[in-house]
Amino acid sequence: MQEENHMEMTPSDIPEIELSRAESPRYEFRAECLLKLGDGKSINGEATNISRNGLFLQMENLIPGCGPNQRGQLEIIATLQDKRFRVCAPCRIVHVRGSGIGIQFESMDKEAINDLDRLVSTLSKYNAYYSKGKNRLLKTKYNIVAFFYDILDYPWERQYRFWRPKLLNDVRNRVLEMGVGTGRNLKYYHPTVQLTGIDISEQMLFRAERRSKTAACSIGLYKEDATVMALIPSSHYDWLISFFLCCVMPDRLQPFAIEQVGRVLKPGGRFRLLEMVYSKDPKLRKRQDFFAPFVERVYGARFDRNTLGYLDKSENLKVTNTYFIKEDTYLVIEGIRIL
Numbered sequence: 001m002q003e004e005n006h007m008e009m010t011p012s013d014i015p016e017i018e019l020s021r022a023e024s025p026r027y028e029f030r031a032e033c034l035l036k037l038g039d040g041k042s043i044n045g046e047a048t049n050i051s052r053n054g055l056f057l058q059m060e061n062l063i064p065g066c067g068p069n070q071r072g073q074l075e076i077i078a079t080l081q082d083k084r085f086r087v088c089a090p091c092r093i094v095h096v097r098g099s100g101i102g103i104q105f106e107s108m109d110k111e112a113i114n115d116l117d118r119l120v121s122t123l124s125k126y127n128a129y130y131s132k133g134k135n136r137l138l139k140t141k142y143n144i145v146a147f148f149y150d151i152l153d154y155p156w157e158r159q160y161r162f163w164r165p166k167l168l169n170d171v172r173n174r175v176l177e178m179g180v181g182t183g184r185n186l187k188y189y190h191p192t193v194q195l196t197g198i199d200i201s202e203q204m205l206f207r208a209e210r211r212s213k214t215a216a217c218s219i220g221l222y223k224e225d226a227t228v229m230a231l232i233p234s235s236h237y238d239w240l241i242s243f244f245l246c247c248v249m250p251d252r253l254q255p256f257a258i259e260q261v262g263r264v265l266k267p268g269g270r271f272r273l274l275e276m277v278y279s280k281d282p283k284l285r286k287r288q289d290f291f292a293p294f295v296e297r298v299y300g301a302r303f304d305r306n307t308l309g310y311l312d313k314s315e316n317l318k319v320t321n322t323y324f325i326k327e328d329t330y331l332v333i334e335g336i337r338i339l
């Protein structure tokens with residue numbers, strides 16, 4: 001399963017990742033797993049979506065009869081750069097989908113919990129490093145655009161302001177808003193909401209901070225990258241809200257943001273996204289084509305992002321509803337964390 005000359009390590013021995021190696025590929029990280037089931041069968045595979053609660057295992061060998069609620073012992077051998085470490089935990093199969101199985105950790109001892117925490121936070125750091133460079137451009141763009149964002153967006157905001165309260169009407173409890181921008185949503189949250197708002201641009205956040213004074217709910221605003229969310233705890237939020245972020249986010253980064261959504265939502269937690277997409281109506285499409293270069297240059301936004309496609313590939317998020325709030329251009333995507 002792994003090279004013999006690797007040094008065996010526990011997560012507490014993991015060295016700091018060399019953050020200066022700009023040319024390193026994104027995933028020199030691999031997490032190979034061996035799941036030993038109670039009935040003596042075992043499954044090999046590679047883990048994706050590792051969180052404190054569980055992971056998704058892409059199986060190499062399919063075991064007939066392997067299904068939900070079977071219990072076993074999971075051994076994760078994670079390889080990072082040229083180092084290797086091991087975490088073992090009792091677990092339960094939550095679901096089997098295609099060649100993958102959702103696995104939840106169970107009654108771990110303190111040592112295993114610590115090991116897993118180290119593993120998850122190391123992964124976060126690693127992701128943080130690799131997405132930093134790619135997002136710098138967008139961050140710089142929004143730090144500049146922030147100075148005139150509200151003026152520039154005013155013609156559109158005149159319609160958005162009627163949609164925002166409708167889209168936030170049923171949102172309650174712990175809420176994470178990704179790409180909070182200048183805080184246009186803040187005043188529409190229910191007073192009982194405990195909101196965490198994140199954005200990559202400090203200038204946008206500065207404006208959101210001012211706008212937070214008009215809100216009825218409790219609000220914490222943080223500079224955070226949605227593809228990393230290093231400060232955001234796992235399985236913590238009842239809702240994730242994000243308007244016009246995915247149309248702005250480059251396609252290659254979207255799977256990472258979606259992975260984070262699957263991590264920070266509680267199992268059963270819901271998400272609602274609002275995005276712009278290309279219309280099928282030729283007249284509207286012509287108008288969008290006319291505005292597309294401006295929209296991309298100023299906001300970094302595009303009408304052809306493949307957000308639904310990436311969500312479809314997610315192992316623990318499920319899209320439950322999509323509808324257009326206006327014409328066939330403003331798309332609402334709703335879903336739930338299933339694992």
Ligand SMILES: C[S@@+](CC[C@H](N)C(=O)[O-])C[C@H]1O[C@@H](n2cnc3c(N)ncnc32)[C@H](O)[C@@H]1O
Nearest residue numbers: 142179180181184199200201204225226243244
């Ligand atoms: C088009 S604005 C939308 C703002 C707000 N959601 C609204 O409805 O008015 C997109 C926002 O996403 C933020 N953003 C872009 N990439 C991000 C990332 N990777 N992580 C967090 N925020 C990001 C930008 O800084 C900007 O504030």
